[in-house]
Amino acid sequence: MSSRGPDTDPDPFRIESDVERWQVVAGALVAVVFGILSFPSVHGALYGLLVGTPALLQWGLVALVLGAVGYRRRSRPLVMAALAVFVVLGLFAGPVVGGIYAHEDVADEMSADAAQLDTLPNTSADNVRMLPRSVADNYAQSSMQYPQYRLTGSDITYRNGTYEWSYGVVPDAFLVSVLGNQRGAMYVNMTTTDKDITTEETRFENGRGQLFFDSYRYKSVLSAPLERHDWETTFNARANGTSYIAHSTTTYEWKVRFFPLPQLYAVPQFGGVEVMRPDGSISHLTPAEADASALLDGQNVYPYSLSTYRVRSMQYVHGPLNKWFWKEDVLTVAELPEGGNEWPLVVPTDTQNGLTYFVATEPTGSGNGVYQIWTFDGQTGEVGVQQYDxxxxxxQRAIDFVSRNxxxxxxxxxxAVSPIPIVKGDALYWHVKVVPRSDSGVTYTAFVNAGTGNVTILEGDRPVYAFMTAAEVDAVEGGAGGSDGPASTASDTTVRVVVTDADGTITGTQNITVPEGGDVQLTVENRADGNASANGTASADGDAAAA
Structure with missing residues (x-):
């Protein structure tokens, strides 16, 4: 019978060589360096866990006390109870209950603060959101002339009195991202279907697309570590001779409720706006300061995610049991077509701050029918709601109506893509764009009357801006456009020329606008290519006579 001494017993936790020790040290150093270099991402995750989910801290502290007492008394039941408290309450029940408390809190606040609207904010007749994001992206990419650089994702920005799609021109290659700088920004005019692009060269010391310590995100997080940074609202802009990058931030207000489960919970709040200038200096503006800032005039700075969170909280207005079981007055955010925009939809309006967020809702199980629309001021988050009888x-149905036209x-x-809510007077329309699958332009613009389902197809910019004039809507919608084909304006008459070949197959169309009180001559001659035609005259009343 043999025995082994203590020195010969294998120890799985023992480090037996200097090589292994250095491996452990090197691994720890790599982990620390990685944590530092990825600080913005680490910060976002930690902030969400520790500040946005206080149940982890609350029940973690309770479990720590129980575990310490159990360890001191050598009580295995207490230690096991501590573990159970952390797992069951800290990781599962606590976060779920805290989330419900937060939603109920926000639902009560929304019910008390939301203005009951008789009419939704009317859409601006001067700045119409004509160009869908997919076409703007195509325009921007095709105009990119900087090797080693790429474009960021787009957001809406206000510049020189016009709303535009904003892109950062940022490093693409790794070494350029480490050693170089954001080169500037590109702006695509969203108020026209034409390709109208401006490139602004401004080098940012701490820009978008830069890595490590020069990163815009890195420096922003260092400047405001006690806030959650909403990177989805990041945009480039220029105002008063100053180029800048900006994004919104969110904070959490901790509250406590004792029944049915004593629980800390976190209610998200609009924290403010981070504004970075080309020299790397950062200004943190409170919501009130951002609203009053000339630099941010007309910009959409209210967090997108906060507006949708607040609307979804209305599902809890009658309590969680009603949401899950009885579903009385329980709302669902309306579906948007796949591959398009997400809620909230941002629309230039005739409001003081110029931009309004729209979130459409429908009763659970109703199927694509909207009966409530929530609005948020793009700068202050002031909320309103209109309910339709x-x-x-x-x-989604608006897209279907246009596609079947x-x-x-x-x-x-x-x-058909990108349905955007348009409001003129008391009428709600869905502004839909018809684009080639290559996203190379806008073929038609369609307005779907949300009340009647009537589809008005327009071609070009000028008829759309005419449609946006309240006095013209009925004439255009019920006149030359309607559901039959493209139209122009209401005060002008449109003659639609249909070009066919010898077999009667349509080979093209052309709209010709006749000014009020004027006329136009149409002359088509036999040509060598075989096209044939007649002469015609159209007057402002829309009648046409063959000559």
Whole structure:
């Protein structure tokens, strides 16, 4: 019978060589360096866990006390109880209950603060959101002329009195990201379907797309470590001769409720706006300061995620049991077409701050019918709601209506995209764009009356801006456009010329606008290519006579 001494017993936790010790040290150093270099991402995760979910700290502290007492008394039941408290309450029940408390708190606040609207904010007739993001992205990419650089994702910005799609021109190659700087910004005019692009060269010391310590995100987090940074609202802009990058931040207000489970919970709040200038200096503006800032005039700085969170909280207005079981007055955020925009939809309006966020909702199980629309001021977050007695057509059905329209259906390589709410007077429309699948431009613009389902197809910019004039809506919607084909303006008459070949197949169309009180001559001659035609005259009343 053999025995082994204590020196010969294997110890799985023993480090037996200097090599292994250095491996442990090197691994720890790599972990520390990685944590430092990825600080913005680490910060976001930790902030969400520790500040946005106080149940982890609350029940973790309780478990720590129980575990310490159990360890001191050598009581295994107390130690096991501590572990159970942390797992069951800290990781599961506590966060769930705290989240419900927060939603109920926000629902009560929304019910008390939301203005009951008779009419939604009317859409600006001067700045219409004409260009969908997908086409703007295509325009921007095709105009990119800087090797080693790329474009960031886009957001809406206000510049020189016009709303534009904003892109950062940022380093692409790794070494350029480490050693170089953000080169500037590109702006694509969203108020026209034409390709209208401006590139502004401004080098940022701490820019977007830069890595490590020169990163815009890194320096922003260092300047405000006690706030959650909403990177999805990041945009480039220029005002008063100053170029800058800005994004919004969110903070959490901790509250406590004792029944049915004593629980700390966190309610998200608008924290403010971080503004970084090219020299790397940062200004942190409170919500009130951001609203009053000339630099941010007209910009959308209220956190997108906060607006949708507040609307979804209205599902808890009658309590969680009602949300789960009875579903009385329980709302669902309306569906948007896949691959397009996400809520909130941002629209230039005739309001003081110029931009309004829209979030459409429908009763659970109603199926694409909108009966409430929530609005948020793009700078202050001031909330309003309009409820419709009769369900309105939602954005998904609006896309279906436009896609089935004969004028659109005949196009084999086009699709309807980007439904945006448009409000004129008391009427709600869905502004839909018909674009080639290559996203190379805008073929048609469609307005779907959410109350009646009538589809108005327009071609070009000028008819759309005419449609945005309240006095013209009825004439355009019920006149030359309607659901039959493209139209121009209401005060002007549109003659639609249909070009066919010898077999009667349509090979093209052309709209010709006749000014009020004027006329236009149409002359088509036989040509060598075989096209044939006649002469015609159209007067402002829209009648046409063959000559």
């Amino acid at each position: 009769d369900a309105q057509i939602g954005p 004969p004028e659109v259906n005949r196009l084999s390589n086009a699709r």
